[in-house]
Amino acid sequence: MQRYLLNDKTAIVNLELSRIVIISDDAHHIKNVMRMNIKDEIIACYQEKSYLCEIEEISNKEVCLNIVNEISEMSELPCSVTIAQGLVRREKMEEVIDHITELGADFYLPVIMKRSTVKMVEDKLDNRLTRLNRIAKEAAEQSHRIKKLDVLAPITFNQFIQMSKLYDLCLVAHVDKENNLYIGDAIKNESKILILVGPEGGIDQSELSLLELAGFKQVSLGKRVLRTEVAPSYIMSIIDNIRGNNHEI
């Protein structure tokens, strides 16, 4: 069933009255792309809950929904994962955001690192973030998630170190050091996990030292060397295997 992730910018929601009015591009999508009609059903996700809804009215720019019932869905991981990545080229960033959204990540955080070879131009930042967040929304809807990944604005490395204090577990994927901890062994029952992946050129030694001081653990991503656009998918798959599918219980 078609699914829409809504928030207070894209819909007027009144749960007490079981009413949702979609006022965003999603209304256009329901009306003109999906060509849906009154009485058709969709799933609306709002504030991390999902609702089976029936279309009650379709006007020029709005779609009114009646909430039939709340649905219990288990598509989210039991922990919140932020993938931080040294700033990489636009196409790679889009691919990573698409993949890790499907795989259950909550935040994508671009970090300006020493070996990042690209820059995000300040003027274009808003447009870029809007586009990246749209990619995340579509991937979340497609993969039956009930919340979308948030793409955050790029921050400096120092800001990143500060921000890392908000997490229960901070990891950095790095291959050079011998006897690294395998990522699968580093993830326990933490509820807020931050994992940094370097840019194409890798992580500078000075950055690694600062990360270590800030309490980051170095982890390996297995025995092969993964490129920066493949590493985030691997990380999210491993976390999903360990935390998202309690197959051993």
Added chain:
Amino acid sequence: MQRYLLNDKTAIVNLELSRIVIISDDAHHIKNVMRMNIKDEIIACYQEKSYLCEIEEISNKEVCLNIVNEISEMSELPCSVTIAQGLVRREKMEEVIDHITELGADFYLPVIMKRSTVKMVEDKLDNRLTRLNRIAKEAAEQSHRIKKLDVLAPITFNQFIQMSKLYDLCLVAHVDKENNLYIGDAIKNESKILILVGPEGGIDQSELSLLELAGFKQVSLGKRVLRTEVAPSYIMSIIDNIRGNNHEI
């Protein structure tokens, strides 16, 4: 260190004399792209072994190497995995091949399925396969593998069913059926594993029935719905987590 995956078409190898002569594009790469010189070292991989080599001579089209010693590398999975996929668009196929090579798969097998919306034109098939295999070679070298993934020519669904008999474990990733087995629980100690992922449009019911008859187990890829280009990376990551990194031993 720069790494080259060689075979009998791209190099003349005499292990007894500790000699390798590279006669392929790799010679051009060593000479003109990497601008390497005599006495520089590279890693040459041949017949699933890797050798530290020193460049002894660089001529117009050939590079002669002296094998210094064999290196013990553990970058390969202990099982051979074939990812079969309903025929998908070229760009998606290239992305998948690149990713699953880095993640340790041995074969990529395109299957002509009912809901495949694309075709591989017979005339262009050789060129396409050459290009896809080059992508696999580069991804293998980049990720420090000692063998490359082989991209096989597309086969029909019936041929695929026949071919599946060569495997110890045959799985099909499918989300519709309730109470599916999670892929992480389906992988044990098999040495030859075949996993089919549908094309964009999914797997037709008639195909699912034939797969079941042929002994395929249906598996889920977790709680979210993964698109056909993300599913193979997820599968390979989970197999690597379970089989490639014996972290529980």
